[in-house]
Amino acid sequence: MNRRLYQGHFAKKRFGQNFLTDKFVINQIISSIHPSPKQILIEIGPGLGALTLPIAAQMDKILVIELDRHLADRLNQHPQLKDNLILYQQDVMTVNFSKLSATFKKPLRIFGNLPYNISTPLLFHLFKYIHCIDDMHFMLQREVVNRLLAAPNTKAYGRLSIMAQYHCKVIPILAVPPNAFTPIPKVYSTMIRLLPHRSFSHPYPVTDIERLNLVTRQAFNQRRKTLHNSLCALFADQELAKIGIYPKLRAENVSVEQYCLLANRLH
Ligand code: SAM
Secondary structure, eight states: OOTTEETTEEOOGGGTOOEEOOHHHHHHHHHHHOOOTTSEEEEEOOTTOTTHHHHHTTOSOEEEEOOOHHHHHHHHTOTTTTTTEEEEOSOGGGOOHHHHHHHHTSOEEEEEEOOGGGHHHHHHHHHTTGGGEEEEEEEEEHHHHHHHHOOTTSTTOSHHHHHHHHHEEEEEEEEEOGGGEESOOSSOEEEEEEEEOOGGGOSSOOSOHHHHHHHHHHHHHTTTSBHHHHTTTTOOHHHHHHTTOOTTSBGGGSOHHHHHHHHHHOO
16 A cells, blocks of 8 residues: 555645544544634644544634645535635745734634644744734644743754744643654654733733844854854843843853843844
8 A cells, every 4th residue: 555645645745744644633632722613713734634624513614724736626625614614725834814814803723733844934934923813733743842842951942942932832732643644754743732922911022023033043043152252243241241141151041031131122
């Protein structure tokens, strides 16, 4: 049997196609999303509908974004989806989620078993629209989840950790083994929930998010350099010291809160 052929579809590696087949895992994901009929749920990469079909059955409508034309056609023709599916056959990286939220006049709940090859840039893309997102539930490669959750002074800690923890509370939900998918991937996966911090209860408010992007990019561009070297164009050593950052430290030794303080001090 060809291990890439599943339900009459030949899984495409370039689109990160590993379809969820484990019923227990599927049920766990659906109960942790806990959909309610009037909400606006958007699935990224519905594929053959492992999550789409059971969730659509509980919804007035479901929005899905699928790049693969063949899969999009299958979903459009699916008899169980014909009444409530709104399908965007496009690259999720080109989707303007603010516009979608404005169109449906509601905040968005986004979920998906993500194509692992684009998961990091996709998370950064979604952070741009965090103001119109209620929550996100994603299946991701375990290493990416480790980076999302990482604390300072660890190897996994980087820009992704800082920007994710700045924007959201990151909650791991379920560890998923490779054999829950077809074809079986080489990596382990973890399902997570991302809960955006609201402006009134933000743990470390930043006046301009672009400044936080700039400071973290500058610090992590050359991760092994001391902050004295990597941030010298932005801050004098005395300014770093004022918020408890010793200039001989490196990017990975600075907490999310300290990066936010730095961003707010940038002129
Ligand atoms: N949700 C299905 C499941 O769990 O069985 C499929 C998940 S599979 C890991 C990833 C899905 O994302 C595939 O259907 C793939 O075609 C789709 N995809 C890949 N790149 C995409 C992109 N840039 N934009 C939208 N969908 C994409």
